[in-house]
Amino acid sequence: MEITVMKFGGTSVKNNDRMIAAAEKIAAEHRRGRGVVAVVSAQGKFTDELIAKAQDINEKPELREMDALLSAGEQISCSLLAMAVAAQGVPSIAMSGWQAGFVTNGSFGSARIDHLEIDRVQKALDEGKAVIVAGFQGISDGDITTLGRGGSDTSAVALAAALNASTCRIYTDVDGVYTADPRIVKSAQKLEGISYDEMFEMASLGAGVMHNRSIKLAKKFGVPLEVRSSITDNPGTMIKERFPLENVKIRGAACDKDIAEISVVGISNIPGLASKLFIALTENDITPDMITQSLGSDNSWNISFTVHSNNADKALYIINKLRKELGAVRIDCLKDVAKVSIIGSGIMENPKIPAQMFTALTEANVNIRMISTSELKLSVVVDADEGHRALVAVHGAFFGE
Amino acid sequence: MEITVMKFGGTSVKNNDRMIAAAEKIAAEHRRGRGVVAVVSAQGKFTDELIAKAQDINEKPELREMDALLSAGEQISCSLLAMAVAAQGVPSIAMSGWQAGFVTNGSFGSARIDHLEIDRVQKALDEGKAVIVAGFQGISDGDITTLGRGGSDTSAVALAAALNASTCRIYTDVDGVYTADPRIVKSAQKLEGISYDEMFEMASLGAGVMHNRSIKLAKKFGVPLEVRSSITDNPGTMIKERFPLENVKIRGAACDKDIAEISVVGISNIPGLASKLFIALTENDITPDMITQSLGSDNSWNISFTVHSNNADKALYIINKLRKELGAVRIDCLKDVAKVSIIGSGIMENPKIPAQMFTALTEANVNIRMISTSELKLSVVVDADEGHRALVAVHGAFFGE
Numbered sequence: 001m002e003i004t005v006m007k008f009g010g011t012s013v014k015n016n017d018r019m020i021a022a023a024e025k026i027a028a029e030h031r032r033g034r035g036v037v038a039v040v041s042a043q044g045k046f047t048d049e050l051i052a053k054a055q056d057i058n059e060k061p062e063l064r065e066m067d068a069l070l071s072a073g074e075q076i077s078c079s080l081l082a083m084a085v086a087a088q089g090v091p092s093i094a095m096s097g098w099q100a101g102f103v104t105n106g107s108f109g110s111a112r113i114d115h116l117e118i119d120r121v122q123k124a125l126d127e128g129k130a131v132i133v134a135g136f137q138g139i140s141d142g143d144i145t146t147l148g149r150g151g152s153d154t155s156a157v158a159l160a161a162a163l164n165a166s167t168c169r170i171y172t173d174v175d176g177v178y179t180a181d182p183r184i185v186k187s188a189q190k191l192e193g194i195s196y197d198e199m200f201e202m203a204s205l206g207a208g209v210m211h212n213r214s215i216k217l218a219k220k221f222g223v224p225l226e227v228r229s230s231i232t233d234n235p236g237t238m239i240k241e242r243f244p245l246e247n248v249k250i251r252g253a254a255c256d257k258d259i260a261e262i263s264v265v266g267i268s269n270i271p272g273l274a275s276k277l278f279i280a281l282t283e284n285d286i287t288p289d290m291i292t293q294s295l296g297s298d299n300s301w302n303i304s305f306t307v308h309s310n311n312a313d314k315a316l317y318i319i320n321k322l323r324k325e326l327g328a329v330r331i332d333c334l335k336d337v338a339k340v341s342i343i344g345s346g347i348m349e350n351p352k353i354p355a356q357m358f359t360a361l362t363e364a365n366v367n368i369r370m371i372s373t374s375e376l377k378l379s380v381v382v383d384a385d386e387g388h389r390a391l392v393a394v395h396g397a398f399f400g401e
Numbered sequence: 402m403e404i405t406v407m408k409f410g411g412t413s414v415k416n417n418d419r420m421i422a423a424a425e426k427i428a429a430e431h432r433r434g435r436g437v438v439a440v441v442s443a444q445g446k447f448t449d450e451l452i453a454k455a456q457d458i459n460e461k462p463e464l465r466e467m468d469a470l471l472s473a474g475e476q477i478s479c480s481l482l483a484m485a486v487a488a489q490g491v492p493s494i495a496m497s498g499w500q501a502g503f504v505t506n507g508s509f510g511s512a513r514i515d516h517l518e519i520d521r522v523q524k525a526l527d528e529g530k531a532v533i534v535a536g537f538q539g540i541s542d543g544d545i546t547t548l549g550r551g552g553s554d555t556s557a558v559a560l561a562a563a564l565n566a567s568t569c570r571i572y573t574d575v576d577g578v579y580t581a582d583p584r585i586v587k588s589a590q591k592l593e594g595i596s597y598d599e600m601f602e603m604a605s606l607g608a609g610v611m612h613n614r615s616i617k618l619a620k621k622f623g624v625p626l627e628v629r630s631s632i633t634d635n636p637g638t639m640i641k642e643r644f645p646l647e648n649v650k651i652r653g654a655a656c657d658k659d660i661a662e663i664s665v666v667g668i669s670n671i672p673g674l675a676s677k678l679f680i681a682l683t684e685n686d687i688t689p690d691m692i693t694q695s696l697g698s699d700n701s702w703n704i705s706f707t708v709h710s711n712n713a714d715k716a717l718y719i720i721n722k723l724r725k726e727l728g729a730v731r732i733d734c735l736k737d738v739a740k741v742s743i744i745g746s747g748i749m750e751n752p753k754i755p756a757q758m759f760t761a762l763t764e765a766n767v768n769i770r771m772i773s774t775s776e777l778k779l780s781v782v783v784d785a786d787e788g789h790r791a792l793v794a795v796h797g798a799f800f801g802e
Contacts, residue, residue, distance in 0.1 A: 019458060050477065053481060054481060056417050057484050057488060058487055062483070065493075066484075069481060073473075075472070082466045083466050094465075094466050099544075
């Protein structure tokens with residue numbers, strides 16, 4: 001039996017009407033004679049509401065209790081979706097994360113999947129049932145855990161890998177992956193296909209449709225992904241290992257506003273000091289990005305880098321503790337910045353591409369603060385209020401206005 | 402270590418303020434050096450909201466899915482309450498029904514507790530933690546079950562029995578058990594104590610504070626119960642095996658409007674036909690109450706009884722299927738009736754008591770439709786719109802205006 005895994009995000013099940021629309025898609029796939037496993041997120045803003053309630057009661061709640069609390073959101077949505085599927089005349093069964101066999105490590109709030117005990121899901125599929133699984137959650141030593149950001153996508157991909165599913169469909173508000181966010185760039189175009197690596201960069205750089213963690217997992221197990229609309233029946237965007245690249249070198253452009261730029265000025269010129277700084281950050285789960293280092297006129301080092309804006313205060317706290325040891329004279333943090341990137345496998349093969357991007361930014365009168373490149377992307381940091389203008393200019397240069 | 406089990410109903414945790422008030426009571430008990438286990442219901446009307454959502458999606462949802470859905474309500478409230486207790490500086494841990502070891506049979510929606518695997522709760526208590534348990538739920542063969550009406554009270558009593566707790570406190574909106582519902586009878590008085598049997602009758606007859614199922618369990622295991630206020634610190638009402646009865650013979654009066662009166666007229670006078678009727682009802686989980694039987698002028702039987710109003714339509718359906726066999730000429734069902742009762746261990750020992758009750762009803766001009774007595778109660782069925790007037794009159798006769 002060919003198996004389809006279908007993932008529905010929070011907005012795709014936010015009310016009973018959307019729930020029923022999702023159930024119709026599940027029922028239709030089941031009637032095509034396929035084994036269907038649907039993974040579902042909590043409804044709409046329900047998780048945010050629970051977080052707000054908890055914060056109001058206890059500013060620093062135990063992570064274990066927080067996970068038990070939040071997991072209720074998916075338990076509700078998966079039970080309701082199973083009922084909606086049954087109402088379509090298709091036999092169904094709802095499973096929480098632990099019932100579906102998601103065994104994780106004990107990192108509450110950001111647990112990693114250790115393995116899947118897939119027997120119960122497999123048995124239900126063998127009995128001809130559509131299996132509706134609560135995403136975002138698992139179990140560790142008898143305690144409920146949650147997988148953190150992008151958790152439901154990761155649940156779906158892990159199930160697809162464990163069941164050797166022939167496709168894993170991510171249903172979302174948009175009908176595929178675009179060359180840029182269509183809300184910002186009017187001329188953005190839907191992509192038919194994109195490789196895992198390119199999609200990973202798109203996600204990492206703020207394109208938003210899927211979380212990069214789930215894409216990494218999909219690549220590792222070769223799970224064919226499809227991003228498509230939970231509203232229309234339009235074909236979506238396929239994400240696979242390789243695509244015929246045709247003549248297109250650039251897959252898309254993205255703008256990420258959730259970053260902060262940190263500068264540490266006047267670090268003593270002693271070998272090993274800079275690495276001490278980065279070791280301290282990474283040991284605290286902070287990944288510095290876009291690192292630039294320059295030698296000042298007084299023979300001391302200036303180091304700048306970006307971090308996710310959620311981590312900015314934590315990073316400052318860590319660096320301040322090292323300040324004396326580093327000999328730093330100043331630590332700056334800019335939160336009003338944005339990262340604008342172009343993504344595509346061909347970037348470093350063609351030197352005309354960076355030139356084209358910088359020309360576009362100059363013509364749009366955008367000031368570039370930092371630059372970084374990799375095999376798959378070219379990113380610049382700009383002032384936050386110039387982010388969208390920069391994105392439109394860069395996208396226009398490669399895809400037309 | 403002496404253990405206190407504390408149960409908080411839905412209104413006692415309906416919002417964050419009430420949640421914090423409950424946490425303060427738990428923390429205070431913990432600081433007295435006692436082991437504390439708190440059992441909590443879903444917040445306010447949350448369960449009703451989930452039921453409404455489910456009904457809207459699927460008129461006849463699978464009971465298994467319904468239980469998974471509803472159990473999320475207590476999972477949320479117990480997580481939040483554990484956070485609120487931790488915010489009081491008392492170490493706490495939240496446990497769902499399955500984590501707390503509630504093993505039930507597989508009757509989804511009205512599961513019975515088979516046994517408790519108490520190790521995990523005991524271990525947390527040994528570690529000095531206040532244990533916050535989701536009431537109303539358990540597990541059967543890997544599936545979440547709910548215990549049905551009065552479920553959280555039953556969870557609390559079962560935990561108290563398994564832990565050999567020295568007291569099980571039921572926190573509620575009122576500050577104890579009253580001689581009658583204080584919302585209807587202004588002169589109602591709070592009882593200091595009442596026996597299990599008397600409380601069982603009070604609960605069965607509509608006094609409402611606790612579910613009779615949990616009282617039965619408390620009696621079976623000799624769990625000392627106390628009903629007290631979740632708002633004030635007033636002493637509540639103790640429920641134990643025996644109380645010095647003093648001179649009080651009557652414990653209270655109650656009015657139950659959730660009943661229906663069914664009459665089957667003209668049943669053939671053949672031995673065994675009446676029992677056939679009652680066997681059919683009880684086999685379908687319907688308990689007939691206040692049965693009266695009279696021989697008609699044509700030598701056929703008229704049988705009347707009451708059932709819970711939720712079961713009236715089901716009862717009619719069952720009786721109609723038997724109609725031919727019974728030879729019944731008419732089946733009547735009155736839904737606008739109420740049962741008014743007095744409760745107390747002394748009723749049948751003192752013939753003045755029934756006389757006093759009937760005099761009060763006559764003086765209040767209330768028409769009596771049916772009468773039934775037992776060791777512990779005397780009940781009459783009256784028209785629904787006379788129910789409250791009858792309750793006030795009867796209560797006044799025994800407790801004063």
